[in-house]
Amino acid sequence: MSRAKGSIVGIGELKPQRLTQGVTTLEMIAEVSRLAVLDAGLERAAIDGLLVGPQVGETPQHVPATIAEYLGLAPTMANVVDLGGASGAGMVWRAAAAIEAGMCEAVLCVLANNREETAPRSPNRNPIREFDVPFGASGANISYALLMQAHMAEYGSTARDFALIAAAARANAQLNPDAIFYGKPADAEAVLASPMIASPLHLLEIVMPVAGGEAVVVTSAERARSLGKPPVHLLGAGEKVTHRAVSQAPHLTSGPLKNAMARAFQQSGTRADEMDLLSLYDCYTIMVATTIEDAGLCAPGAFGAWLNEHDLSHKGDKPLNTHGGQLGFGQPDLAGGMTHVVEAVRQLRGEAGERQIGNAGLALVSGNGATMSEATALVLGAA
């Protein structure tokens, strides 16, 4: 296995909630940042790198400066990572690369979002707004429905195959008291009985939007060894961005994560079947299906059979999204992708409590943005 490119030494997470009342995203960023830096055992002043996400509707520009000022930081590297659901994973390798480039030593990567009842619609003016929206295709649900329909037609995958993914996420969420669907399991029949939103996509195959926040602190592997918590090493990363609108997708049944994961495996000298945890981005059931296939865990089109052959719980042979995934935990907007990083760190540290995987040594984390458009993959390893 390759040497560590950097290490995650701190994690922070806010319990998701359906709605906030009068709380700003900036306030939530402050809360979750403090948790991650405390967890790392670092002084505030030690944070000299800052990676943040876009802040639609609140701080359209100068986001890093606004957050640095609010937190009392003066970073020597600061930037916005704008890769949708891949932003969290995208931050982790960028943080390690900035440290390797000598620009900073400890990077705070933070994503959060409030969720007020009166959120404004985003005033886009771009190709997707001009050429998709007027035909009745607003929002991600329809885009992912089109991807799912194409998979079913090409491979004969069934509605039940997809429902199993949502059911597994709900089952795993029963061991995460912070999950929005804690205490609310749903089996495949319940998923299939939920309302059709955009065929073939059912309501329970779609993440629940929530408010929340996630943060991690990245430093060099050398520095990580002197800190309190067991470091989690970044062993490999990959990224690829291919399109924005689903109409412009080069493929409908395979995405840029295929290349991103291949690079992450190659960099880390690992294989998909060696992973102890699959922490896979799951905005919709179809996204997990395609990622399992693109990772090479099964042949293209064969995810349904793969699901039936494996136990996806923390006790199983292929633990997948042990925190419940976003389908079980809730999707705190862009921070949703970072839940997959935070859970991987918990598992690789041995801090996952009731849902701890035995001897967790390697984790695959995937991030996905827009409509299978923006892809980042990480291979993380225990110290």
Next chain:
Amino acid sequence: MSVDLNTLKTPGPTITALTRPFWDAAAEGRLMIQHCEDCGKAVFYPRPICPHCWGKRLLWKDASGRGRLKSFSEVHKPGHPGWLPAAPYVVGLVELAEGPTMLSFILPGTRPQQIGDMLLLAPTAIGGRVLPAFRQIELATEEEPR
């Protein structure tokens, strides 16, 4: 879907000077797309440079109006409230005979939609403007676009 689509309060296109020829043609019931004089490929959506070769010699030409359904969804819960009265309705990815894919509104046909269906341009008034929608080609006759 029994509502008059033209009465819907749906968002229209955000037209720019560059994309104007596409929408002007659409208003006349035609589908015009760009063709690259340098690499010979068709381009959709309109751009100032060819995304295939970065050539700048892009010419507007009438498309054949024929396409193939690459995927579709029957939308029960629209993302924009203006579409609610029309739900459920079908949108699809239409691979134009010229090569590029566009997203469009798919009119109800005599058969249920299937991926691979051959489609024809079917200009349709939606939300107060004529849009280049599509419909199934009837199996019995070799139809030509209007």
